[in-house]
Amino acid sequence: xxxxxxxxxxxxxxxxxxGDRLKATWNLATDINRTADEYxxxxxxxxxxxxxxxxxxxxAALCGVVPPLLHTFTELCEKYLSSEPxxxxxxxxxxxxIRLDNPREAGTDRVVNAVAAQNLYGKPLIIIDLxxxxxxxxxxxxxxxxxxxxxxxxxIASEALFTRTAVLPRIxxxxxxxxxxxxxxxxxxxxIIFGYIxxxxxxxRRIEQELGTxxxxxxxxxxxxPFAEQIAAIDVINPNLTLTGLRLIYxxxxxx
Numbered sequence: 001x002x003x004x005x006x007x008x009x010x011x012x013x014x015x016x017x018x019g020d021r022l023k024a025t026w027n028l029a030t031d032i033n034r035t036a037d038e039y040x041x042x043x044x045x046x047x048x049x050x051x052x053x054x055x056x057x058x059x060a061a062l063c064g065v066v067p068p069l070l071h072t073f074t075e076l077c078e079k080y081l082s083s084e085p086x087x088x089x090x091x092x093x094x095x096x097x098i099r100l101d102n103p104r105e106a107g108t109d110r111v112v113n114a115v116a117a118q119n120l121y122g123k124p125l126i127i128i129d130l131x132x133x134x135x136x137x138x139x140x141x142x143x144x145x146x147x148x149x150x151x152x153x154x155x156i157a158s159e160a161l162f163t164r165t166a167v168l169p170r171i172x173x174x175x176x177x178x179x180x181x182x183x184x185x186x187x188x189x190x191x192i193i194f195g196y197i198x199x200x201x202x203x204x205r206r207i208e209q210e211l212g213t214x215x216x217x218x219x220x221x222x223x224x225x226p227f228a229e230q231i232a233a234i235d236v237i238n239p240n241l242t243l244t245g246l247r248l249i250y251x252x253x254x255x256x
Contacts, residue, residue: 001056003081004246005073006109007064009132010155011222014043015243016052022240024050032068036075044080060085061250063108063242086250088112093252097144106145109242110137114145116245117218121236124215126207128200128234130223132156136203141213149203154196154223161188175230197231204233 002017008030015025026046028039044054060077062085064070070087077085086092088108094115098106110129114137117127125139130153137148152160154173162170171188179194181187208214219228220241228234238244 001052001058002247002250003057003060003077003085004243004250005060005062005064005085006112006242006246007062007066007069007073008109008222009065011131012064012069013240013243015240016047016050016057017243017247020247022243024052025240025243030066030069032066032072034072036072036079039072040076040080043076054081057081057083059083059250059254061088061246062086063088063112063246065107065109086253088246088249092249094249095252096139099140099144099146107135110135110148111145112245112249113137113220113241114139114245115248116241117238118143119248120238120241120244121216121218124211124213126204126215126217127241128217128219128228129221130154130219130227131221134196134200136207138207138211138215140211149207151199151203154192154227157196158188158192161192173227193227193230196227200231201233 004015006013010030012028012030016023060083062073074085077083090104094111096115100106113127113129117125118139123139123143124141127137129135132153134151134153135148138146140146158173161168171185175193176186176189179190181190204217217234218236219234220238224237224239228237
């Protein structure tokens with residue numbers, strides 16, 4: 001079995017693959033102060049609850065945007081699984097050409113998502129990751145990673161209104177009944193929810209215009225459910241896209 005680890009700014013998503021079947025997934029809070037020993041205790045307890053034997057995990061693959069935790073989880077795999085993990089970084093085989101000015105700038109999680117989406121859904125593609133940031137990644141009809149766009153995540157935007165203003169409250173991010181808010185909370189909900197829906201739909205239109213073709217749109221990330229469900233332009237929601245990409249890239253590199 002394969003352990004896949006996606007280290008994000010807010011959450012760490014872990015999954016166990018038995019062949020190509022995703023057997024179990026877990027989400028942990030990202031905490032750079034936790035040690036490999038602490039994370040291993042949490043992980044192996046969760047695995048035991050799901051009936052997953054540590055002894056059957058024969059490989060690991062990971063990517064992330066928090067460099068200190070890449071070292072922490074590498075140590076975890078080496079110490080407790082007796083396995084050197086595949087860390088997706090520059091130089092690792094992905095099967096995808098990176099068409100950036102500087103390919104080394106490509107976020108590894110974004111490339112991993114692109115690899116998985118192309119494998120599952122074809123091309124051309126827009127992959128929207130609704131997490132700490134809202135990212136748009138584009139795969140051309142030739143299967144190349146072209147780059148994309150980055151905007152603040154919806155939770156960051158909401159929290160900024162609360163922390164950077166004197167009187168606006170922290171709110172629950174639910175869709176209001178109408179655009180015109182009749183009180184402060186509904187006005188904030190309208191601006192954030194409908195504003196982000198229009199941001200995403202507008203970006204999709206602009207990207208399609210620039211590419212000169214319609215594309216399949218795939219959403220992933222912590223806000224994929226239920227937020228992306230409200231956007232008609234999104235064709236597929238797959239919250240486990242990054243884990244699938246890690247499995248595919250691990251298999252590519254194992255075959256070398």
